[in-house]
Amino acid sequence: MAKLIVANPLAETTVKPIAPAPRPADFNGKTIALYWNIKAGGDVALDRTEMVLKARYPEAKFVRFLGSIGSTVRHLTPSDADKIAATCQGAVGTTGD
Numbered sequence: 001m002a003k004l005i006v007a008n009p010l011a012e013t014t015v016k017p018i019a020p021a022p023r024p025a026d027f028n029g030k031t032i033a034l035y036w037n038i039k040a041g042g043d044v045a046l047d048r049t050e051m052v053l054k055a056r057y058p059e060a061k062f063v064r065f066l067g068s069i070g071s072t073v074r075h076l077t078p079s080d081a082d083k084i085a086a087t088c089q090g091a092v093g094t095t096g097d
Helices: 042-056 078-087
Strands: 031-036 061-066 088-092
Touching: 031 042, 031 078, 042 061, 042 088, 061 078
Parallel strands: 031 061, 031 088
Antiparallel strands: none
């Protein structure tokens, strides 16, 4: 008699929780990264986000970032993320489909 073995095609998942960074009480005088991965409309969302944050925190500075790898979608490398973390006190990123 033939024996049929059914295997689960799903891999075991590993979850590594990461605590969120402490949130500043005020962004005045802080630098905020605005990361766009070049998906349609993300630049418009970041423009609007910058406008709203500037109105609330007039002394905040904003720096735009694109990922270093990819063509139609630009991904952040660990080096990119380290640069943002070293130079900015907050970050906003856009993505969408």
